[in-house]
Amino acid sequence: MAAHNETAAIPAQGLLQSLSPWYPIVLLPLLTLLALQPWRTSKEPPSLRATIPYISNGYQFLADKAKFFKRLEKAFQKANIIKFNIGPKIVYMVSGANNIQNLFRSGHGISDDIMLRVAADSVWELDPEDKARLMGDKTGRSKVPNPGYEHVPAHERYWAATHEIYEKFLSNKEYYNASAKKYFEVFSARLEKFPLGEWTTVSLTNVFLDDMTHSAVTALMGERILSLNPGFVEHYWTFERYLVEYLAGLPRWLNPRPYRALDNFKAMTSRWVENAWEGFDWDGPDAEAAWDPHFGARVMREISRWWKGNFGLKGQAGFYASLILAQNSNTVPAAMWCIVHLIEDRDLYRAVQDEFATAIVVDPATGERTLDAPTLGAAPLLNALYTETLRYHVTFNVMREVSGDDTRMDGYDLRKGAWIQASTQIAHFEESVWGREGHPASEFWIGRFLEYDEGEKVPRFNGSMRPGSFFPYGGGAAMCPGRQFARLEILITVALLVSKFDIESLEWMFPDGRESDRRGKPDESVTGSGVLRPDRDMKVRWKRLW
Numbered sequence: 001m002a003a004h005n006e007t008a009a010i011p012a013q014g015l016l017q018s019l020s021p022w023y024p025i026v027l028l029p030l031l032t033l034l035a036l037q038p039w040r041t042s043k044e045p046p047s048l049r050a051t052i053p054y055i056s057n058g059y060q061f062l063a064d065k066a067k068f069f070k071r072l073e074k075a076f077q078k079a080n081i082i083k084f085n086i087g088p089k090i091v092y093m094v095s096g097a098n099n100i101q102n103l104f105r106s107g108h109g110i111s112d113d114i115m116l117r118v119a120a121d122s123v124w125e126l127d128p129e130d131k132a133r134l135m136g137d138k139t140g141r142s143k144v145p146n147p148g149y150e151h152v153p154a155h156e157r158y159w160a161a162t163h164e165i166y167e168k169f170l171s172n173k174e175y176y177n178a179s180a181k182k183y184f185e186v187f188s189a190r191l192e193k194f195p196l197g198e199w200t201t202v203s204l205t206n207v208f209l210d211d212m213t214h215s216a217v218t219a220l221m222g223e224r225i226l227s228l229n230p231g232f233v234e235h236y237w238t239f240e241r242y243l244v245e246y247l248a249g250l251p252r253w254l255n256p257r258p259y260r261a262l263d264n265f266k267a268m269t270s271r272w273v274e275n276a277w278e279g280f281d282w283d284g285p286d287a288e289a290a291w292d293p294h295f296g297a298r299v300m301r302e303i304s305r306w307w308k309g310n311f312g313l314k315g316q317a318g319f320y321a322s323l324i325l326a327q328n329s330n331t332v333p334a335a336m337w338c339i340v341h342l343i344e345d346r347d348l349y350r351a352v353q354d355e356f357a358t359a360i361v362v363d364p365a366t367g368e369r370t371l372d373a374p375t376l377g378a379a380p381l382l383n384a385l386y387t388e389t390l391r392y393h394v395t396f397n398v399m400r401e402v403s404g405d406d407t408r409m410d411g412y413d414l415r416k417g418a419w420i421q422a423s424t425q426i427a428h429f430e431e432s433v434w435g436r437e438g439h440p441a442s443e444f445w446i447g448r449f450l451e452y453d454e455g456e457k458v459p460r461f462n463g464s465m466r467p468g469s470f471f472p473y474g475g476g477a478a479m480c481p482g483r484q485f486a487r488l489e490i491l492i493t494v495a496l497l498v499s500k501f502d503i504e505s506l507e508w509m510f511p512d513g514r515e516s517d518r519r520g521k522p523d524e525s526v527t528g529s530g531v532l533r534p535d536r537d538m539k540v541r542w543k544r545l546w
């Protein structure tokens, strides 16, 4: 697919013409030299056309991502890597499964720390000395340091240390199952506020933004973060809403609201961390527990302990603010869309309801309901719904940085210091990969992930795909460490809502209560930042069954 770079080809042709009498003598050694030293043929990816060089592409990228991506899709018909500028920053947008898989390999002149660096720089607020230490760590996250940094002692490998804590205590089954169990208990209990056996009209948006977020935060950080901070969940969503504006970088005096939102939210996480340190007994019975009431999930206290040992408590408030964002900004809207698609397809809704009949187990003596995680995890329709929701709704630009002097990709030279991005929005909609007969990639259709064995009526979930074609959670060493918990959280949310309620209808409303003339659609103003929330409120009529 990649086009030839014409600007590089013309001078080469001119050179050959001027050498014509000496062709045989000069050409052979020259070709041999080029073949042995491919880095000498410097060739950058083609640029995206800009009406105003250095300005218009960057402006559109920030102001109208949806349009920008449409232009990119067109440009990708000619080349797999397209260059553009966001201000002075060069960005290479990469497509094609091979290139994206390449991007996910670490230690080959491409660094995967950039997203964390942006967060560290803008949200964490470390002392300048600590920040310099953290930012100075170029060793990568893998066990083996990046080439050239093998001499750096283990205790100065900050990114690798946090990565290891995530691997041990977040991506590990024992721990994410404990958090998922907590999530089930809290969310199930919160849903009991709706009257049993009575039809009521509720805002589903509120259920997700309030009850789901409340339960998810409790599952990961314990109940105290909420009881210490009245209005915590609301403040979280305000912080989330203003984050893009905050990162746009206008000074506080010109645009104070995003700063206020961040300050308020950080004051809350700070109160919680300090309280957790005062209350938790590091030598007590919970020292090894998967979950404790002060820090919540073990990963939280292990991260906090490591952080305190390296930077004190400074910066933890900002760090946890960004972690709560990572936890909720995608799972909540993804679960919303799962439910929307289910309610809109009554047959599927009933089929999924049947699927859960065995996933929620009732204790015959007490009547208490618990979740049978293996049954839920294996449910084909639910898993296909979840996977198709991620394919269809995650609009994330995975970010990397060119860190090596001689970094090449797809035959192009990439400039050190430039950013590289890969867009799920482009990869997840590639017709040649995702299109099925009668079901183009642009359609939401869970059948993409289902298979029927001969003579069988019940489908099997088939989730095998190339990491370069499907990457809602990013990839390589930087791949989202919360993905297993996220998946369980979404499956549990759908399972609980669909089995606990009979849902009759769905109406789309404006936030002020007026009826909408259309279905809610993904709010494209924030394309590229994750799962987009519906741009309308969802009102349902439902009846609680148990």
Ligand code: HEM
Pocket (backbone or CB within 6 Å): 115, 116, 162, 163, 220, 323, 326, 327, 328, 330, 331, 334, 394, 396, 398, 399, 472, 473, 474, 475, 476, 478, 479, 480, 481, 482, 483, 485, 486
């Ligand atoms: C549907 C839900 C989610 C999606 C789509 C998602 C997606 C992502 C993506 C794309 C990345 C960047 C990966 C890369 O650069 O290759 C990431 C990083 C991260 N995610 Fe998630 N995520 C989700 C849920 C969660 C949850 C529930 C948690 C926490 C419990 C979490 C914690 C994190 C953290 C801590 C990072 C940064 C890790 C690091 O760079 O060391 N995420 N996530």
